[in-house]
Amino acid sequence: MSLILRSLFIFIAISTLLSNKKSNEITKERKITQNELKKINSQIKKISNQKQKITENQISTTNMLIMIEKKILLTEKLIRSYEREEKIINKNIEEISKNINLNDNTLNKLKDDLSFMINHVYKTGKSNIITTIFESDNWNQFIYKAKYLASISKVEKNKKRAITNTQTQLNKNKLDLEKSLDKKLILKKKKLTEKNNLANNKKKKNVFLQKLDKEKITLDKKLKEKSILADQMEKIIIKLLNDEKAAIRREQSLAKKRSQKNKKISGNFSKMKGKLNWPVNNSKVISKFGKNKTSLGAVIDNAGIDILTTKNNQVLAVLDGVVSMITFIRGFGNIIIIDHGDKFSTVYAMVENIQVSENEYVNEDSIIARVSTYEKNSKRGILHFEVWGNQKKLNPESWLKKRK
Incomplete structure (x- = not known):
């Protein structure tokens, strides 16, 4: 019985170690993605602040178009980063779910073992065991049976402790899962917001492109007109000087x-x-x-x-x-x-x-x-x-x- 319990403890320890290692890798990967998200959000905020400081009347259409194109590029980059983080969270959720199943199975196994032991002791009866020990043929048999009884008691305590630890780990897993699902929901909302921003900025880009085309036509007319007027002015000055x-x-x-x-x-x-x-x-x-x-x-x-x-x-x-x-x-x-x-x-x-x-x-x-x-x-x-x-x-x- 003691050998089975030891094997079970080793299995739990190895599973926890592997789980922690994979969890650390996911956490590291997520930290890199979050740093990238912060950087992109900072760049978008900077461009938005520039647009607020300079009204459309004070900036050329070309410059406004450049700013919008920059924002579109950064928003697309942000959405890709959100999608990467979503994959990491999904991976994390999958890993936590595996741990929950593993700990759940372990917990059920421990409970079954403990239940079996309790039933065995109940059916046999402690008084019968004590009687059996004292009715031993010799001292060695007495010592062996006494040690066996102590071992049964120790195994029972260890199983109870293992059940408590596994239950604690299971509760932690479930809490982690709940947090990850909340993060995933928030991330989906952010991604949706940025996709809407992207669509709006693309509409703005089209508006400014149309405006730019009109401005080019207007500018060409103005330049021709100004060139004619400049020639007139030059002729007047030369005539005066002559x-x-x-x-x-x-x-x-x-x-x-x-x-x-x-x-x-x-x-x-x-x-x-x-x-x-x-x-x-x-x-x-x-x-x-x-x-x-x-x-x-x-x-x-x-x-x-x-x-x-x-x-x-x-x-x-x-x-x-x-x-x-x-x-x-x-x-x-x-x-x-x-x-x-x-x-x-x-x-x-x-x-x-x-x-x-x-x-x-x-x-x-x-x-x-x-x-x-x-x-x-x-x-x-x-x-x-x-x-x-x-x-x-x-x-x-x-x-x-x-x-x-």
Whole structure:
């Protein structure tokens, strides 16, 4: 009987050890998957926060589309991770179920053995056993029968302890199973939520793709229109610069004013490369001189620079000179051209509240206008600024002071 019990204990110990080993492997695998899930969720949250900070009106359709595509990619990755974790949980549930069956069978076996022993002792009767021991023929037989009785009692105690331990393990298995089933249910809900998010983001992507197509068509029209308007503006400037008689009159007027103010009559502008003050303060260049690529991939040729600032910001003359022209061109709005002598001129477009007149002398840094509103109900404004020398377009940033 003692040998059977020992074998049973060894079987339980080995089963528990193998079960714990497999359980540890599953736990390790699940931990890796959960770390991956945390990382992906963090990336999705980051993109969502970026979208909340930047409204659709403040971001280009292309950038919004890129953000949505990133979110779709991460959501698909998240769903795959959820599916991997679901497989791990299913594996865990399967393992726990096996342990429950194993412990259940072991428990039934122990109970049957104990029941058999109790019935045997009951039928035989303890008094009969004691009588049998004392009726032994010799001392050795007495000792043997006494040891047998003690062994029966010990086996009974061990079986009872084994039943208690197995029952405890079985209860733990059932609790683990319940927890795993709850986790599986939560995971299914999360997966369903992310699949809905994925479907919504794919719909948004299609909407933005359609919007992008429309924007490309609109942009192409605008670029053609702007190119025509830029050509018109260039022709006006060249025509003005080619009017030698008017240029001589302005040179004379400028020389007279400079003489009265004890300023050098000529050569002023050519020596100011990299030293001119900016035409607007608190601003930044958003479109540089020359060829620029738009967010939609189109290329536009800029004759000057576009400077983003606040609406109604003061527009300042970068150097003293004579106002050679004030005009209006659709797409550029009001335009002021100042002649600085020695065939150098500066152009200030997209302005309003003009405070100078044609042929008027203006000092350096004097207010000549205000920046007009960039968009309806917007607090921003854009100044278009150009520099011309010897009838050629020059890069304005090469002439303005370097900003820190």
